Amino acid sequence: MKEQFNVAWSNLIEKLQGWFNAIIESLPNFILAILVMIVAYYAARYINKFVTKAVGKKVNQPSISKTIGRISAVVVVLAGLFLCLGILDLGKTLTSLLAGAGVVGLAIGLALQGTLANTFAGVILSFRKKIQVGHWIETSGFEGEVMDINLKDFTLKEADNNMVIIPNKTILENPMKNYSLTQKMRIFLECGVGYESDLELVQKLTKEAMADTFDTVDSSDDVEFYYKEFGGSSINFLCRFWVNGEKAIDRLRATNKAIIALKKTFDANDINIPFPIRTLQFDNKLNINQSINQEEGV
Template sequence: MDWLNYVDEVPTLVREYGINTLAALLIFFMGKWLARRVVNLCGRLMNQRGIDPTVGGFVTNILFMILLMMVIIAALAQLGVPTAQFIAVIGAAGLAIGLALQGSLSNFASGVLLVSFRPCKVGDYIEAGGVSGTVKLITVFSTTLVTPDQRTITVPNSSVMGGPITNYSTSPSRRLDMVIGVSYDSDLAKVKALLREVVESDERVLDSHKPVQIGVLALADSSVNIAIRPWVATEDYWPLHFDLHERIKQRFDQAGIGIPFPQMDVHLSRSETSAAP
């Protein structure tokens, strides 16, 4: 009978396919173990070279997936599975996924550049992507900022790297730019002397860093604008900004110096029409 012929062929089939199956399993487990060792070695090398852990983690994960895919293809080839078609399917799937996730891939590439070149770091106050705030978290896909009023803003990394990045925390000191308007009938020498007295009397002003600049900035429509430019430690920027404006207003009131405000004068004229003959 035919089934007796199949029974007679069982030992041959077991030897043929059993050996291939064992070889495929051996290739898979040994290859996976070797891939893990290679990935761990690459991770240690990147840590020794000071590469950002975020970048290192993503690079090692991608490397492991590539090596694991190669191991799976080798194991399937040992079983006699036609791997050429399998590779073509993987390539087509990878292309489709890449097209579908091109925005995410752009954020990924921007994130790698962001943590590699470090235009900013956690704790810096920056302006980027049309928003400003303190950097709370940098991931490969997005950057999280916290605004001074405690709003949390998550910005895609492509938006951060796609435009200018202004970092206010890279220098220990900043220049405080202030503009104060006074009336045209004010004594400018007296105004400048009073401003210098108010500014230089504050201990937070870095007199030894750079001299305080005080001068006429512009002759505006209704005021003479005076520019005051002291240097201050970065952490004292906003406290000094608020305090100086308040103290200048108080001193101007004591000295009788007026601070003009925009106003409009309307003149009405009445023309007499002659009576008709």
């Protein structure tokens, strides 16, 4: 019994000595790995601040710039971790981590496919100069002012003060009209005059009225005027001209102003703007008894 105890004790001592020697031999690599992790940690903090500040100069959304900065910091930390495992000669562990990360990443990507699509779409939209907070846009059947662009969705405030939340993926994949990219917009004004009207005079008065009403129209030559058709009760025409504006409300205000000015001009010159009139004629008396007899075949 004593001999067995001595043998076990000797094996234990030998094992501990082997571990101690291994630790002593690996101590320089272990210290180097710790230094690498410390350097990676502080480098990640610096890169996070630097990337956040650099992205913030081009993106007005703090959430986007902070997220990109954090992603950059995580990449630096992971690079330092993999380097440490290589220094410690833990190649198998490194291979296992990479394989596990690949499997986990694939599973997460499949589970969060829609969310990731909106996230990447949000990043892309944030870097687009043609879409900025404050722009007035029309897309996917909605029209309003851009209030927020984040990693999840796109927020519009419509003219009736209602907020519309649209997924970023939908914004990126569908056509969009941005009224704020240009400083001018064209107004289309349609109207009709009576058949008895002097058409040349109507054209002249309409163009002069628009030129006198809007500062952006230098002269009547800048106003386009076209007769379109002989309507049921009027001869219809189209008038086009340019005004300063960046939002849909500017178009409504200009149209409202143009209609008032045109109506005043036509009234002052006795030009009629007709409206459809339906005349019902009852000149024949209906013989009820005769109709009933005809239906019964009498």
